[in-house]
Amino acid sequence: MNRDIENLDDITLLVKTFYDELCKNPVMDHLYNKVMKIDWEEHIPIMVHFWGSLVLRSGSYRGDIIGHHHHVIDKIPLTLSMFEQWEHCFIETLDSLFQGTNTEKTKKRVTAMTKSLVTKLNINS
Incomplete structure (x- = not known):
């Protein structure tokens, strides 16, 4: 049983x-590593x-999630399928690592955010 x-x-x-798993998908790998050229050492933190x-209400994030995605759209059209693949991978990753109240709340947030x-x-x- 996971905690x-x-x-x-x-x-x-x-x-x-999550990102290790996501980038096993050729479409997502292309998007993140070829089109967006993500600097993982910068992106992960x-x-x-x-x-x-x-999830933890740490209040440590200060950013513009919509603006970042508009920047991506300027480079490549984003599709509903990409968002669905992202969501599916995130939830699968959650299920493989954790279970409990915060995990279930996070799944709901992922779906709502998508x-x-x-x-x-x-x-x-």
Whole structure:
């Protein structure tokens, strides 16, 4: 039985594992590593702060999630399928590592955030 998400070390494990798994998908690997050319040493800590703020209410993230995604759209069209793949991988990663109240809340936040981004970014297909 896995334990629940409790601290930033857990968030760090989640984020690192998620991106390792996500980039096994050729479409997502192309998006993150070829198109966006993500600097993982810079990106991982930002995402740890983002998810720490959402899951643990750490308040450590200060950023513009919509603006960052608009920057990506300037380089490549984002599709509903990309967001669905992202969401599916995140939830699978959560399920493989954790279980409990924070984990279930995080799944709901992931789904809500995916829907919100798709709507705000006007992703139709």
